[in-house]
Amino acid sequence: MTHMPFQYSTTRNFCGLPDYNNDREFVILGAPVDCATTFRSGARMGPNAIRDASMMLTDGVHDRYPVDLSRHACDAGDMPLPSGNTSAMLKVVEETIKGQSPSTNIVTIGGDHSITAGILRAHRKNHGKANIAVVHFDAHCDTWPMHFDEMHGHGTWMYYAVEDQLIDPTYTISIGIRSPADDDARHFLHKKGGNTISARHAMKYAPSVMADIIKAKVRDRPAYLSLDIDCLDPAYAPGTGTPEIGGLSTIWLSEVIEELQSINWIGMDCVEVNPAYDHGQITALAAATFVWQYLSMNAAKIS
Helix, strand or coil: CCCCCCHHHCCCCHHHCCECCCCCCEEEEEECCCCCCCCCCCHHHHHHHHHHHHHHHCCCCCCCCCCCHHHCEEEEEECCCCCCCHHHHHHHHHHHHHCCCCCCEEEEEECCCCHHHHHHHHHHHHHCCCCCEEEEECCCCCCCCCCCHHHCCCCCHHHHHHHCCCCCHHHCEEEEECCCCCHHHHHHHHHCCCEEEEHHHHCCCCHHHHHHHHHHHHCCCCEEEEEEHHHECCCCCCCECCCCCCCECHHHHHHHHHCCCCCCEEEEEEECECHHHCCCCHHHHHHHHHHHHHHHHHHHHHC
C-alpha cells in the first residue's frame, strides 16, 4: 500500500481502504455482535477497534507480499446485525455474504465466533455441501453441541458446521486448543476425521513445519480461515472475552500464516477482539496484522 501521511484525516476503514466497490476481489465486513458470548461481553466493539489499530499498517506494503491493497480490497462497513436474537443475527450474516459475488473473498472482522456458522452457510451455496476445508486457530474447540434453536453460541459453530455438512471435517484442522472441555467436545473433530492440535503441541513445531501440516490436511480443497484471537496467549492478546493461558505467540502465528499462501482460500474471519479488556491496542493490532497478512498474500497471487 502506498504511504499515507494523513492517517488521522482518513475515515476508519480497514487500513484506509476505499469504501465498498464491487470490482474489488477482497471485501472487509464488520460483524459488531456479541449476543452469543459466555464470559466477558464487548466483542461487538471489535470491528472498529481492529480498524483503528490497522492504521499502524498504512506506511507501506508487506515485505514478503508487497501489494498495494487499495487496488484489490475495500471496506464495506458493518453488517446491520440484530442484538439478542442469535438465529436472526446468523440469518443476516448468511444473506449478506450470499449477496456478494461468488468470486469475492470476504474477510469478516468480529464480533463473537458465532458468526462463522452464518458465513459457512453462505459459502456452502457457492461451494457445495461438505466441500469446504477449515483452518481454525482458537483456544477452544468450539464443538459443544446445541440442544435448542437458540443455543447457538460462540462455542458451538464447529459442531454445527460438521453436523449440518457445511464443511468437510476430514479436511479440517483446529490449532491452539487448550481450554477445559468434556471428552465429547474435546474429541469431536478427531472422531469426525479432523485434526486437533493443542497450543502446547503446536508451539513445538517450527512455523514452516506447522504450515506444512496444515497444507497436507487441507490439500486443494476450497478453504476457510477462522481465527479466534484467543488462540494467542493472553500476554499477546489480553483483549478477548475468554482468555486461556499457555497460548500461541504473535510471531509464531504470523509466520505460520505467511507460509499458507498456496492454499485455495475462499474467506477469513478474525473474531473475539474485545477492546474493553485490551491494553495499548496490542490485541486489536495483532488481529489487524493477521488480516493484513491474509489480504497481502492472497492479493499477491493475482497482482
